[in-house]
Amino acid sequence: MRVSDYIQIAHREITRQRIRSALTVLALAISTVILVTLAAISLGGRQAITTKLAPDDALANIIVTSNKMSANISFFGSVQEANDKTAKLDDNSVAELLNIPGVKNASPRAGVWELQKFNIEGIDKTFVAQAQGVSDSGQSITLSAGKSFSAPTAREVILGQAYLKDLGLAKTENIIGKKITFTTQNGYRGDGAVVPGVRATQSQYDDFNKTPAKLTATVVGITGAGSDENKLLIPLEWARQVRTAQISPTEKKDYLAEDGYSSILVNTVSPAAVKQVGTAISQLGYGQVSTGAIIEKLTQFSTIMWLILGSVALVALLAASLGIVNTMLMTVSEQRYIIGIWRAVGARRRVIAGIFLVQAAFMGILGGTIGAAAGWYASAMVNERIAAILQTQNLPVVDLAAAPLWLCVGSVILATVFAILAGLYPAWRAARQDPSKILHSI
Amino acid sequence: MGPVIVLSKVSKTFRVGRERIRAVADVDLSVQKGEILAIVGPSGSGKTTLAHLIGGLSRPDEGSVSAGGQMLRTRDKILSKYRNQKIGFVFQTFGLLPHYSALENVSMPLVVAGMRRRRRRELALKTLAAVGLEKQAKQRAETLSGGQRQRVAIARALVTSPQVIIADEPTGSLDSENGEQIMQLLERLSRIQDITVIFVTHDLTLAKRADRIVHMRDGQLTEADHAR
Numbered sequence: 015m016r017v018s019d020y021i022q023i024a025h026r027e028i029t030r031q032r033i034r035s036a037l038t039v040l041a042l043a044i045s046t047v048i049l050v051t052l053a054a055i056s057l058g059g060r061q062a063i064t065t066k067l068a069p070d071d072a073l074a075n076i077i078v079t080s081n082k083m084s085a086n087i088s089f090f091g092s093v094q095e096a097n098d099k100t101a102k103l104d105d106n107s108v109a110e111l112l113n114i115p116g117v118k119n120a121s122p123r124a125g126v127w128e129l130q131k132f133n134i135e136g137i138d139k140t141f142v143a144q145a146q147g148v149s150d151s152g153q154s155i156t157l158s159a160g161k162s163f164s165a166p167t168a169r170e171v172i173l174g175q176a177y178l179k180d181l182g183l184a185k186t187e188n189i190i191g192k193k194i195t196f197t198t199q200n201g202y203r204g205d206g207a208v209v210p211g212v213r214a215t216q217s218q219y220d221d222f223n224k225t226p227a228k229l230t231a232t233v234v235g236i237t238g239a240g241s242d243e244n245k246l247l248i249p250l251e252w253a254r255q256v257r258t259a260q261i262s263p264t265e266k267k268d269y270l271a272e273d274g275y276s277s278i279l280v281n282t283v284s285p286a287a288v289k290q291v292g293t294a295i296s297q298l299g300y301g302q303v304s305t306g307a308i309i310e311k312l313t314q315f316s317t318i319m320w321l322i323l324g325s326v327a328l329v330a331l332l333a334a335s336l337g338i339v340n341t342m343l344m345t346v347s348e349q350r351y352i353i354g355i356w357r358a359v360g361a362r363r364r365v366i367a368g369i370f371l372v373q374a375a376f377m378g379i380l381g382g383t384i385g386a387a388a389g390w391y392a393s394a395m396v397n398e399r400i401a402a403i404l405q406t407q408n409l410p411v412v413d414l415a416a417a418p419l420w421l422c423v424g425s426v427i428l429a430t431v432f433a434i435l436a437g438l439y440p441a442w443r444a445a446r447q448d449p450s451k452i453l454h455s456i
Numbered sequence: 457m458g459p460v461i462v463l464s465k466v467s468k469t470f471r472v473g474r475e476r477i478r479a480v481a482d483v484d485l486s487v488q489k490g491e492i493l494a495i496v497g498p499s500g501s502g503k504t505t506l507a508h509l510i511g512g513l514s515r516p517d518e519g520s521v522s523a524g525g526q527m528l529r530t531r532d533k534i535l536s537k538y539r540n541q542k543i544g545f546v547f548q549t550f551g552l553l554p555h556y557s558a559l560e561n562v563s564m565p566l567v568v569a570g571m572r573r574r575r576r577r578e579l580a581l582k583t584l585a586a587v588g589l590e591k592q593a594k595q596r597a598e599t600l601s602g603g604q605r606q607r608v609a610i611a612r613a614l615v616t617s618p619q620v621i622i623a624d625e626p627t628g629s630l631d632s633e634n635g636e637q638i639m640q641l642l643e644r645l646s647r648i649q650d651i652t653v654i655f656v657t658h659d660l661t662l663a664k665r666a667d668r669i670v671h672m673r674d675g676q677l678t679e680a681d682h683a684r
Contacts, residue, residue, distance in 0.1 A: 015567060018573075019567050026555070030555055355551050355552075355553060355564070356564070356568070357513070357536075358511075358539065358545045358547075359540065359545075359612065360536050360537065360538075360541070360565055360568045360569070361540075361568045362532055362536040363532050365568065449513050450505070453513065453547065453624075454504055454505075454508075
C-alpha cells in the first residue's frame with residue numbers, strides 16, 4: 015500500500031471520530047506546551063546567566079587573590095588554602111603574572127577601607143563606600159557611560175551602575191560631573207587629612223581621633239553590568255595616597271604597600287586561554303577565579319533544573335501518550351468490522367498495523383505542532399510580562415524564556431515518537447484480529 | 457479444465473470457552489473453473505467457516521487448500537496476496553465502509569495492491585459501470601439502497617478480476633426482487649467472465665440455481681447434488 019493511502023485513511027478515521035481525536039490531540043498539545051515552556055524557561059535562564067555575567071570580554075578575565083582557592087567553587091565562594099603567597103599581592107605579583115604566556119594585562123585592585131561613606135551632590139542619600147583603587151592601564155574597567163580617570167592620582171570616581179538604579183536615575187548625564195563627598199574613618203591621616211601638629215593638646219588629639227574627614231571627588235564615569243556594578247572605583251595612585259597615613263610629623267606609612275592589593279584582574283588574550291592561564295596562576299600559588307568558572311557552575315545548576323523541568327514535561331507527555339493508547343484501543347475494538355473488511359480485500363497484518371500507527375503519528379504531529387506553537391507563544395508572553403515587570407523596577411530587560419526553532423521542532427518530533435510508541439500496542443492488537451471471526455459476525 | 461480450488465481432508469476447530477468445536481471436519485472438495493457452487497446447510501453447520509477456508513481468511517488446522525494447482529501456504533503474506541488477487545468476497549450485510557463512497561469501497565483491493573490513484577479510479581469506475589452503478593460512484597455507501605450496496609460489494613469483489621467469488625448469503629439482507637437481481641448478476645458474471653462463484657445459503661430454492669450443491673451438517677459435507 016502507498017504511503018499517501020496510509021495518510022489518507024488515517025486522516026479519514028481521525029476526522030470521523032472528531033471529538034475523541036480532538037481530546038487526544040488536546041492532551042498531547044497541553045503536554046507539549048508544558049515541555050516547550052519549561053524547556054524555554056530553562057534555556058532562557060542559561061542564556062540570561064551567560065549574558066548577564068559575561069558582558070563583552072569578561073569571559074577572558076581572571077581575578078587573582080593571594081590565597082589559593084579550592085577547586086570546588088560554589089555560588090557563595092570557596093575554601094581558601096593558606097600558603098606562602100597569603101602575605102600579600104604586590105607589584106612583584108603583577109610582574110610575575112604578566113610573565114605568564116597568554117596574559118595580556120594585569121591590573122591590581124586595592125580596597126580603600128579608609129573611605130567609609132559617600133554622598134552625591136544634590137542627592138539626599140548616604141551610601142556605604144565600597145571603594146576600590148583601580149589601575150586602568152589595560153582598560154580593565156567596563157564603562158557604560160562617561161570616561162575613565164584622567165590621571166593616576168586624579169580625584170575622580172567611576173560609579174557602579176547599581177547606584178543609579180537605586181537612585182532611580184535613568185539618564186547617566188544626570189550624575190556624570192557631579193561632586194562626591196567621602197566621609198572617612200575617624201582619625202583619618204591620609205591624603206587631604208589635617209593631622210594635629212606636635213604642639214596639639216591631648217584633647218585635640220582625642221577630638222581628631224573621634225572625627226572623620228571629608229574628601230571630595232568628581233564622577234567621571236559609570237561602570238557597565240558585571241562584577242563592578244555595585245562598586246565605587248578610584249584611581250590606584252590616589253587610593254595609595256588615601257592609604258598612606260601621616261603617623262608622625264616626619265613619618266608616613268604606606269598601608270597599601272604593607273597590606274598589598276586585594277586582587278589583581280588578569281586579562282587574557284582570549285576566553286580560550288583562561289583555563290591554561292588559570293592553571294599557571296594556581297601553580298604559582300595564587301588563588302584565581304574566572305567568570306567562565308562561575309558561569310560553568312551556574313550552567314551546571316541550570317542543567318540540573320533543565321533535567322528536573324524536562325522530567326516533569328516528559329511525565330506529562332507520558333500521561334498524554336497513555337491517552338493515545340486508550341483512544342487507539344477503543345478505536346481498535348470499534349473498528350473490528352473495518353479491520354475485517356480490509357483483511358478480506360487482502361490487507362496484510364502489517365498494513366492494518368500501519369493504518370493504526372499512522373493514525374497515532376498523525377495525532378502526535380498535530381498535537382505536537384499545536385503544543386509547540388502554543389509553547390512558543392507562551393514563552394513570548396512570559397518574556398513580555400517579565401520585561402514589563404523589570405522595566406517598572408528600572409532593571410535591565412532579559413529574556414527569561416527562549417524557545418528556539420530546534421526546541422519547537424524537537425518537541426513536535428518527541429510528541430510524534432511518543433504517540434507512535436503509544437500506538438504500537440493497539441496497532442499490534444488490530445493486526446492480530448482474526449478476520450474470519452470478525453466476518454462471521456457480520 | 458482442471459479444478460480451480462481443491463480442499464483435501466480440511467478440518468478447522470474453534471475453542472469456545474473450554475469447549476472445542478470442530479466447525480469443519482475432513483472435508484474434501486474440488487471446484488471447477490467457471491462453476492457455480494452452492495454450499496447449503498442449517499445455521500452452525502460450518503458453511504461460512506468452509507467458505508473462509510476456501511477464501512484464505514482462515515487457515516486449516518489439518519488438511520490442505522490448493523488454488524490453481526498450488527497448495528496455499530499459511531503465511532500471512534501469501535494468504536493476503538491470494539485474497540487480494542484470486543478471491544472476491546461478498547457478505548450478507550454487504551461489508552462496505554459506510555463513510556466511504558461507492559467508488560472508494562470498490563477501490564479498496566486496488567489500494568491494498570498499491571495501484572496508482574488514477575489507474576484504480578478508472579478500473580473502479582469501469583467495474584461499477586458493469587454492475588450498473590456508475591452514477592452512484594460518488595455516493596456514500598450508507599446512502600445507497602440494500603440492492604445497490606450489494607452490487608457495490610460485488611463490484612469490489614470483481615475489481616481485481618479474481619478467479620473465485622465467495623458470496624456468503626448474498627441475498628440474505630435483500631427483498632426477493634433485489635435478491636433475484638443479485639443472483640442474476642452473479643450468474644451473468646460467471647458465464648461471461650468465466651468466474652467461479654461459491655455461494656453460501658440456507659435457501660434451497662436459491663441453491664438450485666447453482667451448477668452444483670454441497671450440503672453441510674455438523675462440519676461435514678454430507679452430499680453433493682448436480683442442480684442443473
